[in-house]
Amino acid sequence: MLFFFETLIKIALLIAGLMTAAAYLVLVERWMAAWIQDRVGPNRVGVPLTKIRLFGLGQPAADGGKFFFKEEFTPGHVDRALYFLGPMIMLTAALAVFAVIPFGSVLPTRFGVEGLSEPIRLVVAPGMAAGLVYVFAVNGLAVYGALLSGWASNNKYSLLGGLRSAAQLVSYELPLGLGILGVVLVAGSLDLETIISHQAQSGAWNFMLQPLGFVIFFVAGFAESGRLPFDLAESEQELVGGYHTEYSGVKLLMIMVSEYLHMFTASFLIVILFFGGWHFWGLTGSSDVVTWPVALLRVVVLLGKVLLTILFFMVARWSWPRFRFDQLMGLAWKVMLPLGLLNLVVLAVWMEYGRAVAEATGLSYLAATAAVGWGTLAVAWLAVVWFAPSASDNRPQRSPVVQEVCR
Amino acid sequence: MIHITIDNRPLELRDDERLNCIEAARRVGIEIPHYCWHPGLSVVASCRMCLIEYGMTNQATGQVEMMPKLVPACQTPAVDGSVVVTNSVKVARARAMVEEGLLLDHPIDCPICDKAGECLLQDYHFQYGQDERRADVRPFTSRRRDIGDVTLFVDRCILCSRCVRFVREVSGTSELYVSGRGAHEEIDVVEGFPLANNLSGNVVDLCPVGALGDKDFLYKQRVWYLKRHAAVCTGCSAGCSIWIEENHDRIYRLKPRENLAVNRWWICNEGRYGYPHVHNPERLLLPRRREGDTVTTPDWTKLPRELGERLRGAGRMAAVLSPFLTVEEAFLLCQYARSIDPEAVLVLGPVPVVGEDEVFPGGFTIRAEKCPNRRGVEEVLLASSGGLRTLESLLDELDRLPFGAIWVAGGYRQPWIDEPTAQRLARADVLVVQDLFPSPLSELATYALPSAAFAEREGSYVNYADQLQTAARGVRPPAGVRTEGSLLWELLSRERMYRASSVLEDVARAIGYFAPAAKGVGPTGIDLRANLLA
């Protein structure tokens, strides 16, 4: 029973935290967007009925209220059951992923309760052996949300938006998996907690050891969360709004929150798999037995890292142009898939013979691994440059010589 | 056969054709600009806009001998062996110079000039004029002078003298003359003798610039907003071809349409200014049903069925066909009356005659018979009932034995029936009246149906000289008004929409008189007498 309540409390905490975080990160994103465009951003909504503006911190409440009180319009031509089901599937899948994602390491104390002899692990479903595969499975279900809402809307723009989105998500699951496989190979486990503690114990975060895998996972994570420059599903500036063209009100809110949650998932996974999770050198220690301050510090470190990643997501949105759809698919299948396989093969070979080589050369094992990793990245990058089709430079020309060549 | 070469394009004319070079060039699709020449007027060759290079083929040698100087095309007959050049630099320069000369003191007040948009000076300036103005004077006066029926903007005039020739040659009234000499020439009227004749409106059409302004149209609407529809004037039995020019279902002016078989290039003022009744607010605008003393407004959607039932149950039927009906409507009404009562009495309504025919020296005639289609309705009645009966005979018969139902088609522009006659007609059980304006008859009618004015209906008319012409619909009828044709079409339970052209084909098949119309009617109409002679 205690286990039951513990899990319930964790779930409640997690959902409340995620929803609040989503609401406020929307505000942060709007601020970032505004600042990058030399604007000020939302700074008006504060305490209602007063002149207190609080830098616009009341904006999320106003946004949420607007979503709830807006007319929820259901077009007459939709397939009703699936139209309602689509957003629900999306939100459920996006939330269910967090069952295996740790948001800290452990809490040491027993709260004076006799049954809680063991430290509380800060993850909803601790010890899920197939944790990473679970993430994949649930992410796969999220595709249905897009596909169904697109099809049920009975609108060709929505349908094509849904298919676009689904094709992108399905395609980028492969490089995502290949990027992870290296980490799993090194850690020897699919459990995210184990992966973190493995990095903490070795002291070397995975992005230092296998940068190629990190790059692949990072890019695929962007694509999976459907953020710019991979937001082909929506392309709000160019195409009709994608699969949620026909949605409004709370259902639209559900879709948008689940898109935000995908970004959280991607950020959490990036931090946990490649940036050492809660670990920070000299601050958090690496053992499983912790004191209260350390346990809280670990949570703070993990969430701080995640926040930084999310901020990077937000800045990236305004930094680089969007891909074309064929480029998007080409990147997944022609570039990242082979590179992911290369990364995997190199790592597998290194795992088998690495220690011997390190001993032979006299380097420490970690340094040698890092060297191999960065070497692989360099080779892969050069190969991409070499094999890439000839591209033209369409930046504005400055040199008159080039102008002449143009003619 | 006359062989001519115009801009290296060969043209062959019949031996009996006497054309000038402007007309000949038009045959091959070359437009020679001109101001003073008009096909209906004498040639003065005063504007010099139509200057061309002209030469003759020497019949003996076959050599072309060009004239040393430019000649006006309007005054140069296209005889056998003529060679005309209109696209040379010399001609272009001559046109530009003429244009510059005309514009030297022509006020540039196009924004407030009613002619802007259809002004020849504007058009030719853009086509043939110079790009820049070399003169340092900027004319900006636009003196206005009231010369009678029309307004004269003195400074806009380019002295083409079309209007002067018109009042001398066509209307024969000679009010206008050119006063002054040289640069001081102006159009004017003699003190005390203003321009006042029944054709005076035509000078406005004739004026190539905005010098003569129509008082009726002045400042009402810009011409580029107007949409024109080919129609037939219904003012008198001459049946002149006209353009209805309208915007947003409001007629702004009527203009003559060139039809050499009927009215040539002219129409009378009576026809030209005879459109305001279309927009008269006193028109009947809703159908009315009278039962006893109660008056109700029936629903158009249910009215045809109701009418059919009432008429069928009434007994003997008579129909009065007004000469304002189109041929198609008269035909449909006869058919409908016969379908209700095979023995129905069909009579011709009163034919309004005002005064005498007014014949002008130029040959133009304003007919005294002020209805457009007496001949057409008569022929339809002859074909449907074998004889022609008038309203008086119907009234006589009405006194002897009562009719169950009488259908009166009106559409007269003027009051046409007096109270006693109306009372006599109203003795029928069911009296259906279709009319434009309220009359004693429509007050007594069981069903008073609004009818459409001439510009609101399509159909064909036969004028006094058996010329059949078709008119297109100019404006939509006001809400609540249905054209007679479409109502009768529905009463006869025909399918699809009412289309006058297809009904006319039926008429041509059914009635021999109209047989020539079976192959379609051109813009100038068809002379039905040709058929009778044959």
Place this chain on the structure above:
Amino acid sequence: MKPNDPDIRWVKEPPMGPTGKTYLSLFLGGFTTTLKHLVSKKKTIPFPDRHYECPDPLIYRGVHRLNRDDQGRVKCVACFLCSTACPAYCIDIVAAESPWPDREKYPESFTIDELRCIYCGMCEEACPVDAIELTSLFDLSGKSREEMIFDKEKLLAVYDMTKDAEPRRTAGRPPTPPRDTGGPS
């Protein structure tokens, strides 16, 4: 246009070199630009607190006005050129013969539907007497659609309101000469 038209000059973009194909400089370039703007000075004007000062009211396209001439009469001559040029069909004019001796034509009514207007400035371009102009008033709002249909009086009132701040574009042009009512000259 045909592809083999000899007048077409086909410009080929310069090919990207191997360093360019790494996309590193492009990647970092985009990122630095973004970051630069992230910390740069903001250009937003907090609107109700501070108002936008139009640097050149002559080129701003805001609410219309109908200019008055020297005697305070409406300058418009009802030539319909603005309503002809209007791509949104928002100008409605009823013309009449003017009651003044020096003018032929004037607008009996002049109506602009400001809601339908797209503020393209074509009316201003088309006007031959510079009677209609667009002012720099931009915060146009109203409580009903009817209120936003400006009639002649309202448009003239806009002129009265803005004439000091925004002089007429062609203030220097001489007035039209008085009409010559005499006989033949």
Place this chain on the structure above:
Amino acid sequence: MNPVALVHDYLAVGALLFGIGLIGLISRRNLIVMFLSVEIMLQGVSLSLVAWSRFHGDEGGQVFILFIIAVAACEAAVALALILMLSCQAGNLDVAGWRRLREEGIEPPVDPGPETLPPPAPDWIPLTPVGRAPDVPPEETDYRPYV
């Protein structure tokens, strides 16, 4: 739970899935639905395998299911390609359209066929209220709504 009871229940569920899939495979005419029915049968078998694997405490059954998944993936790829080809040629996904692929001397399957069906009722999309045309009798459209 009693292991025997558990394996019994699993096997019963597996048998039901197998039977349902079989019915679907035989009776449905849509190629893709037929394929899905086959997959249902496979899932039934997988369930039995899991049950037996647990019953015997041996991973063999689970490994076998992994192979089933692999085979299903292959099957999906090839079948989808074939279905695409076929539907592209026939214009629909109807399996009855391919009855000429039988051997010589075998009677064609008795099939009501789509051509004997009544034409399906037109499935008009209801207009949203704002898009509905005003209820004007057709003869009224000939007249302008104002004077």
Place this chain on the structure above:
Amino acid sequence: MDPTRIMLLAALMNGAGLWLLLPQTGSFPFRRPLNRTLGTLLGSAGLGLMASQLPGLGEWFSGSVFWGSVFWILAGVTVVAAAAAVVSRDPVYSALWFGLMLLGTAGLFLFSGAAFLAVATVTVYAGAILVTFLFVLMLAQPEGRAGYDRTSTEALLSAVTGSMIVALLSIVLGRVLGLPEAIAISSAATGGTGPTPDVARLGTVLFSRYLIAVEVAGVLLLTALVGAAAILARRNKCPCEDQTTANQMDSPTEGAA
């Protein structure tokens, strides 16, 4: 009554229910709403009857209610979703019901301790296979119901066959598992607890004992991939594709060069 007969009856009821629910021509055997109601009633009655004869239900009432109910819910969802997938007229709905059935099966896998299998099933089946099928369905029939989805071939015969097989299997199962040998085997084995839910152990077994099989499966996958590509590479010969468009698209650039 004899459990064998009950099983037979239950299977027959299931078959009859499915037969009624299958898409039929016109109003056969009854009108469509009646067909649906009757089919649903018969099918659920059959399922209940069958469940009552399974030993697990009794265990449920006696033993742990929570886990027992989890199993029954999962099993019910699976079977009902499978039936719905088979009888749905709209193939898209069919695919979605199939997806729900997959989730139910994955739950049953998880329930019997095969966690990796559960997530693998969801990942591969639901995440990849079914999505591609939905792609085809949504693109092939955007407007939904075709005539061939409104009829079935030999519905009655197939229902009889299917229900007979189910009945046969269930009856045989009951007989076989009731034998003392089965009890003995189960107690001799791990006592029904099954393999520990350990992914690592499954991996070890997979890549040691069944290495050859894994290799063969890999080769099979590769072959299938090549085969699918080969089949679809000839799609240009398909009459519905307009081959000239591709050529026309290219010509302007040639002219430009």
